[in-house]
Amino acid sequence: MDLQTIKKVATLARLQMEDAELEAVRVKLGNIMKFVEQLSEVNTDNVEPLANVVDIKLRLREDVVNDGNQQQKVLANAPEQMEGFFVVSKVVE
Numbered sequence: 001m002d003l004q005t006i007k008k009v010a011t012l013a014r015l016q017m018e019d020a021e022l023e024a025v026r027v028k029l030g031n032i033m034k035f036v037e038q039l040s041e042v043n044t045d046n047v048e049p050l051a052n053v054v055d056i057k058l059r060l061r062e063d064v065v066n067d068g069n070q071q072q073k074v075l076a077n078a079p080e081q082m083e084g085f086f087v088v089s090k091v092v093e
Contacts, residue, residue, distance in 0.1 A: 001029055 006026045010017045017025065071084055080087040 001026055001033065 003022055003026060006022050006029065007017075009029070010022070010025070075081045075084070075086070078086050
C-alpha cells in the first residue's frame, strides 16, 4: 500500500495522523493484507461452517412472545398518555 492510500483510509476512518505515523500504519496494513491473501489461499471446500470450535450443543430457551408486562414503567416518563399508550401530536396532514 502506498502512502496516498493510507491517507485516504485514515480520512475515511476520520483519523488524524502525522506523516511519521502514516509510515508505521502502512507497514502494519501491508502485513494485514498479506495475511488476508494467505488466508484466501486455504482450501475450505469440504469444511462445514461452525459457530464454536468446541462441538457442544447450546441450550436454547423456549421462544415465547410476550409484552414484557412493563407498560406502567414504560409510560411512567411519558409527557402525555391515554388508555395505556403514548400520546403524540399529529405530524402528517
